[in-house]
Amino acid sequence: MVRIIPMASSIRPSLSSIRFSSRCGVSLSSFNNSSRRLNSFHVGCVTQSQLFSLKASKLVRAEGSNMAVRATGNMAPVSSAITQEDALDWVKKDKRRMLHVVYRVGDLDRTIKFYTECLGMKLLRKRDIPEERYTNAFLGYGPEDSHFVIELTYNYGVDKYDVGAGFGHFGVAVEDVTKTVDLIKAKGGKVTREPGPVKGGRTVIAFIEDPDGYKFELLERGPTPEPLCQVMLRVGDLDRSINFYEQAFGMELLRKRDNPEYKYKIAMMGYGPEDKNAVLELTYNYGVTEYDKGNGYAQIAIGTNDVYKTAEVIKLSEGKVTREPGPLPGINTKITACVDPDGWKTVFVDNIDFLKELE
Missing domain, CATH: 3.10.180.10 (2,3-Dihydroxybiphenyl 1,2-Dioxygenase, domain 1)
Structure with a gap:
């Protein structure tokens, strides 16, 4: 799902990756090539956030600040002002899971063959984005919604x-x-x-x-x-x-x-x-x-x-x-x-x- 391209002038950034570019910042996508479209759940704008700020080792609310996200036309708070202790407690309660690890390979088919035949992984999905000159393959031992998987990235010509x-x-x-x-x-x-x-x-x-x-x-x-x-x-x-x-x-x-x-x-x-x-x-x-x-x-x-x-x-x-x-x-x-x-x-x-x- 996520790809960071190496710092090489010959490699173009892609929509399906995290990328660092002077023109368009950072981008990520996990859409199939045939369905690169907007999600039905739309986040239109984020106003000035209700900030956490560090002061005397406490997370305190910035005076008068406010954070909201427009989701399907309704405004809803994203975060609330809490102490540092409460913030760290929230992290422990947040629903977190390691989703996938991303790295680059020089021959995608060769690597897929090795992982499936030697390590017993399954090819979960593969997508080619020729206009961005890269191909992704996701491999693992179970579906991505419940398993930690590998995302391989092949950049054309590298x-x-x-x-x-x-x-x-x-x-x-x-x-x-x-x-x-x-x-x-x-x-x-x-x-x-x-x-x-x-x-x-x-x-x-x-x-x-x-x-x-x-x-x-x-x-x-x-x-x-x-x-x-x-x-x-x-x-x-x-x-x-x-x-x-x-x-x-x-x-x-x-x-x-x-x-x-x-x-x-x-x-x-x-x-x-x-x-x-x-x-x-x-x-x-x-x-x-x-x-x-x-x-x-x-x-x-x-x-x-x-x-x-x-x-x-x-x-x-x-x-x-x-x-x-x-x-x-x-x-x-x-x-x-x-x-x-x-x-x-x-x-x-x-x-x-x-x-x-x-x-």
């Missing part, structure tokens, strides 16, 4: 991307790691870590690379409703990142582990238990505070009930909002975009609008 040192891997839960690795080898896939217990633990894992060099960790576990279970990113200050994702994103710290022998720490963050939900794995390597992110990995999309409140809480939590909340021109899907303290991008998408796009 056959290679820099994965970077900051991106770690995707995690896929399988019932038998050894059998999966044997299958991947038979299909000509690259295995970078043979099956065996994780260092310092008992979980059987293996590492493989897809045709573009993105790493996948295979984790041996029983049947799970969310086989696409992890996105691992490296950060420069683990405690800072944990605090940010708890406060700004409403995630829960599921577990934290220090491995002094191997000089790294990890924190699992998410919206539910690891065996039933996709989670974000944050990794801190001792002494490393910055990473090259490359131009292959793009972002994660997360659903929310209110993009306006989401943006203000992100600001309150010292995050940087890169796209102010509101409906996108022409499509009316409401989004907001931000970066975390390490510069990793996330887009929040209105839950109702997301389901309408899937229709």
Whole structure:
């Protein structure tokens, strides 16, 4: 659903992506090529917002401010003036789910073949937008309205991307790691870590690379409703990142582990238990505070009930909002975009609008 194009003059921005352009700002769409039209739910305008503002560590109402959204002709408040404590409490109660992860590949058909034949994913949908010179494919282990999925982006004529040192891997839960690795080898896939217990633990894992060099960790576990279970990113200050994702994103710290022998720490963050939900794995390597992110990995999309409140809480939590909340021109899907303290991008998408796009 969401695509951020790399900074290359030869690649044109597209309507079905988040894009950064001096002319038209940021745009996102998940429409099929045959139905690029307005949603029936129309958000016509947003007046001056009833702002959250940080003052003496409190979120207070700006004097005389007002926020409303016109929806099907009726004016309705989007947010209310609340304290900082109430704002952070709202984040915990907001209906949030990791929707999909977005990244770029050099040969879409080759990648689809690898993911479906070797990793057992299903091609959920595919769309080509020739006038914008890109193609998207959505793959996963279940429908997009209930599962965390992958969005692949192929930009015409671009056959290679820099994965970077900051991106770690995707995690896929399988019932038998050894059998999966044997299958991947038979299909000509690259295995970078043979099956065996994780260092310092008992979980059987293996590492493989897809045709573009993105790493996948295979984790041996029983049947799970969310086989696409992890996105691992490296950060420069683990405690800072944990605090940010708890406060700004409403995630829960599921577990934290220090491995002094191997000089790294990890924190699992998410919206539910690891065996039933996709989670974000944050990794801190001792002494490393910055990473090259490359131009292959793009972002994660997360659903929310209110993009306006989401943006203000992100600001309150010292995050940087890169796209102010509101409906996108022409499509009316409401989004907001931000970066975390390490510069990793996330887009929040209105839950109702997301389901309408899937229709």
